[in-house]
Amino acid sequence: MPNNYRPFTTTVLGTPRIGPNRELKRAVEGYWAGRVAAAELAETAAGLRRDTWTRLKDNGFDSIPVNTFSFYDQVLDTAVMLDALPARVAAIADPLDRYFAAARGNADVTPLEMTKWFDTNYHYLVPEIGPDTVFTLRPEKILAEVAQAHALGIPARPVVVGPITFLTLAKAVDGAAAPITRIDDVLPAYFELLDHLVDAGVEWVQFDEPSLVTDAINGLPELAEAVYGRLSAVTRRPALLVATYFGDPGSALGALARTGVEGIAVDLVEGDVAAVAAVPELANKLVVAGVVDGRNIWRTDLDHALGTLATLLGSAGSLAVSTSCSTLHVPYSLEPETGLDDNLRGWLAFADEKYTEVSVLAKALRDGRESRAAAFDASRAALATRVTDPRLHNEEVRSRLAAITDADVTRGEASTRLDRQQAKLGLPALPTTTIGSYPQTSAIRIARAALRKGEIDEAAYVEKMRAEIADVIALQEKIGLDVLVHGEPERNDMVQYFAEQLDGFVATANGWVQSYGTRCVRPPILYGDVVRPQAMTVEWISYAQSLTGKPVKGMLTGPVTILAWSFVRNDQSLADSANQIALAIRDETVDLERSGAAIIQVDEPALRELLPLRDADKPAYLNWAVRAFRLSTSGVADDTQIHTHLCYSEFGEVIGAIAALDADVTSIEAARSKMEVLDDLNAAGFANGVGPGVYDIHSPRVPCTAEIAESLSAAIKAIDPKRLWVNPDCGLKTRGADEVVASLTNLVEATQQVRAGL
Ligand SMILES: Nc1nc2c(c(=O)[nH]1)N[C@@H](CNc1ccc(C(=O)N[C@@H](CCC(=O)N[C@@H](CCC(=O)N[C@@H](CCC(=O)O)C(=O)O)C(=O)O)C(=O)O)cc1)CN2
Ligand code: MET
Numbered sequence: 141m142p143n144n145y146r147p148f149t150t151t152v153l154g155t156p157r158i159g160p161n162r163e164l165k166r167a168v169e170g171y172w173a174g175r176v177a178a179a180e181l182a183e184t185a186a187g188l189r190r191d192t193w194t195r196l197k198d199n200g201f202d203s204i205p206v207n208t209f210s211f212y213d214q215v216l217d218t219a220v221m222l223d224a225l226p227a228r229v230a231a232i233a234d235p236l237d238r239y240f241a242a243a244r245g246n247a248d249v250t251p252l253e254m255t256k257w258f259d260t261n262y263h264y265l266v267p268e269i270g271p272d273t274v275f276t277l278r279p280e281k282i283l284a285e286v287a288q289a290h291a292l293g294i295p296a297r298p299v300v301v302g303p304i305t306f307l308t309l310a311k312a313v314d315g316a317a318a319p320i321t322r323i324d325d326v327l328p329a330y331f332e333l334l335d336h337l338v339d340a341g342v343e344w345v346q347f348d349e350p351s352l353v354t355d356a357i358n359g360l361p362e363l364a365e366a367v368y369g370r371l372s373a374v375t376r377r378p379a380l381l382v383a384t385y386f387g388d389p390g391s392a393l394g395a396l397a398r399t400g401v402e403g404i405a406v407d408l409v410e411g412d413v414a415a416v417a418a419v420p421e422l423a424n425k426l427v428v429a430g431v432v433d434g435r436n437i438w439r440t441d442l443d444h445a446l447g448t449l450a451t452l453l454g455s456a457g458s459l460a461v462s463t464s465c466s467t468l469h470v471p472y473s474l475e476p477e478t479g480l481d482d483n484l485r486g487w488l489a490f491a492d493e494k495y496t497e498v499s500v501l502a503k504a505l506r507d508g509r510e511s512r513a514a515a516f517d518a519s520r521a522a523l524a525t526r527v528t529d530p531r532l533h534n535e536e537v538r539s540r541l542a543a544i545t546d547a548d549v550t551r552g553e554a555s556t557r558l559d560r561q562q563a564k565l566g567l568p569a570l571p572t573t574t575i576g577s578y579p580q581t582s583a584i585r586i587a588r589a590a591l592r593k594g595e596i597d598e599a600a601y602v603e604k605m606r607a608e609i610a611d612v613i614a615l616q617e618k619i620g621l622d623v624l625v626h627g628e629p630e631r632n633d634m635v636q637y638f639a640e641q642l643d644g645f646v647a648t649a650n651g652w653v654q655s656y657g658t659r660c661v662r663p664p665i666l667y668g669d670v671v672r673p674q675a676m677t678v679e680w681i682s683y684a685q686s687l688t689g690k691p692v693k694g695m696l697t698g699p700v701t702i703l704a705w706s707f708v709r710n711d712q713s714l715a716d717s718a719n720q721i722a723l724a725i726r727d728e729t730v731d732l733e734r735s736g737a738a739i740i741q742v743d744e745p746a747l748r749e750l751l752p753l754r755d756a757d758k759p760a761y762l763n764w765a766v767r768a769f770r771l772s773t774s775g776v777a778d779d780t781q782i783h784t785h786l787c788y789s790e791f792g793e794v795i796g797a798i799a800a801l802d803a804d805v806t807s808i809e810a811a812r813s814k815m816e817v818l819d820d821l822n823a824a825g826f827a828n829g830v831g832p833g834v835y836d837i838h839s840p841r842v843p844c845t846a847e848i849a850e851s852l853s854a855a856i857k858a859i860d861p862k863r864l865w866v867n868p869d870c871g872l873k874t875r876g877a878d879e880v881v882a883s884l885t886n887l888v889e890a891t892q893q894v895r896a897g898l
């Protein structure tokens with residue numbers, strides 16, 4: 141039992157860390173390039189932490205998360221804390237260089253795998269647990285951040301990924317048993333950490349356990365009770381806060397409450413307050429009530445949130461106001477967003493605005509709503525305009541959707557389609573292609589920034605992008621690829637680009653959110669009904685096609701991915717929003733077809749990402765997601781070839797849905813999983829074209845011809861070569877030009893070798 145702790149009232153579970161103007165991105169990338177020294181990087185990091193903590197303190201927060209800063213990823217940080225990095229990086233002497241090698245690889249070392257953090261667009265690095273992995277506490281980072289915070293007078297609450305979540309997210313390597321079987325081996329390191337934190341003067345520590353809102357493994361509630369029973373039995377320790385978020389912990393909540401932990405954080409945006417109020421064991425706990433949405437950008441309905449808090453007053457021992465999860469997933473501040481109209485601006489809250497909301501709610505809980513009447517009035521007035529704003533209700537779109545029938549989501553018989561398409565396209569066996577983007581060079585980005593600042597005009601910009609397209613077409617012809625792409629130079633991002641052209645979306649000026657490492661995205665905001673005022677891609681694709689006799693793929697992003705990578709309105713179902721986007725994409729495919737495109741790719745890399753965390757909710761999601769994709773792709777004739785592309789995930793659970801998309805050709809990430817996905821596709825009865833990625837594009841490594849030929853030979857064993865395509869794992873936008881030329885040259889050469897043996 142901790143001998144001395146006080147409950148707190150006002151907090152947040154975590155914060156963004158990339159910097160309000162992406163300072164950390166620039167510093168880390170500068171360090172990698174040798175432009176920034178380690179000491180300068182450390183100074184930038186310390187400054188960002190100090191600014192974040194100070195802001196929270198100024199908002200009256202009486203418990204402030206620390207150790208939520210990271211140079212790359214908090215799961216990787218936890219692996220470092222447990223000394224559980226793979227042996228292949230162990231020889232790298234400098235700790236920072238070792239860390240970055242584990243994160244992104246180098247010429248000699250492949251990095252850890254990267255995958256999605258629950259149902260978000262944030263990616264974490266997957267810890268590898270082998271039979272010989274030994275866990276040893278390395279508390280240096282966490283203690284250093286605590287010391288920095290204490291020196292600044294910050295009431296620091298260190299945050300770590302808890303043992304259950306760490307192990308359920310890790311993967312077994314080299315024949316090891318499932319990582320979760322190592323729980324008894326990992327706990328001593330956590331025990332030792334608790335002891336260090338007492339020495340450091342820490343009052344509360346937060347263990348993040350979002351795995352408790354999933355069905356990742358059987359028996360999670362029982363495991364939680366056993367593990368936190370043991371952790372809370374440690375005699376010398378700070379008070380323990382276990383944070384569940386991204387959903388409802390279900391019976392894990394009661395299980396945690398039966399242990400000796402002092403606090404439990406619950407997500408009351410995703411979860412159900414009545415279920416929390418019904419747990420009697422919470423009567424002696426601090427309940428950290430996540431009533432302000434940590435991962436979406438809508439302004440909080442303060443009346444509703446205060447009502448939720450009031451529901452808990454009778455059942456919780458004490459109550460703190462918080463966000464539902466870390467604000468890592470939202471931009472820093474609305475302040476730079478000067479281009480928004482007043483209505484829209486009034487509906488939004490980014491991280492800074494959320495801190496104000498948390499603080500207002502905590503004070504209203506203490507002193508009564510009247511004590512903060514102005515804030516409540518402002519919230520009410522702003523949200524009232526959402527009900528009446530005509531942009532949220534477009535009758536034309538709504539009646540069009542209401543009239544959709546099964547015929548609108550169904551194409552002709554697949555094998556007939558493929559025959560007609562082949563008659564039109566006349567492709568060789570094992571057609572070679574790429575996924576869409578070519579390197580987004582800094583020249584391209586600088587041109588776009590110059591257009592934005594008015595330094596060049598639209599015509600000059602279009603000229604530059606056309607020159608890029610011409611280069612990319614010429615390059616592909618030279619390398620000898622069969623199906624070409626235009627390279628996507630004109631796109632800042634595969635989702636934002638479309639959102640900027642669709643009514644119902646608004647893009648932000650500076651709303652950067654970390655996607656992985658130093659890579660950021662600016663998720664657009666889907667606030668209204670979606671309308672496509674005009675064709676979005678046809679001119680670029682037609683131009684590219686005019687330069688070559690080979691087919692150029694039309695290139696679109698699918699409705700599920702546009703939805704997944706946007707901040708989405710919360711006043712209607714996701715399915716309704718997906719279908720509205722699907723209609724816009726459908727109209728675009730029809731326009732592309734009319735302009736002469738024979739192949740159109742509709743990317744759905746986020747299909748897996750929105751999969752609900754609870755098994756019971758999965759079938760309904762997959763049903764509407766597949767239907768939205770099919771709505772977007774069923775408007776074209778049978779001899780137009782529809783491709784789709786999927787990446788960044790474990791496909792096992794969605795393999796049936798991938799087959800149900802009924803794309804003519806599916807390119808799918810496969811290199812890192814050694815083509816295993818092909819057997820799964822066969823088992824799901826998938827009989828259309830498939831392009832398993834033959835090399836990993838997330839690493840600067842150039843694959844040699846023999847290696848690609850080997851991947852292809854493996855693929856041919858699983859798939860009839862008549863259906864097989866050859867392509868990389870994903871788009872090439874993050875790669876350098878030289879790597880791309882070398883890799884694709886080898887890809888074409890390997891294909892020629894394998895074709896000769898058919
Ligand atoms: N939304 C989304 N989510 C996704 C993916 C994706 O492609 N999009 N892919 C996966 C994640 N992979 C990703 C891969 C790359 C980047 C990426 O490269 N991001 C870029 C920003 C891309 C962008 O928006 N670029 C803009 C703005 C570029 C910019 O920073 N411009 C400078 C000025 C130009 C310069 O000096 O370079 C500025 O505004 O200050 C553009 O090209 O116009 C970055 O972090 O650097 C992000 C995610 C899964 N989730
Ligand atoms: C994250 S999937 C990327 C697909 C897109 N067409 C590209 O090549 O960049």
Ligand SMILES: [Zn+2]
Binds near residue numbers: 575745786787788
């Ligand atoms: Zn991809």
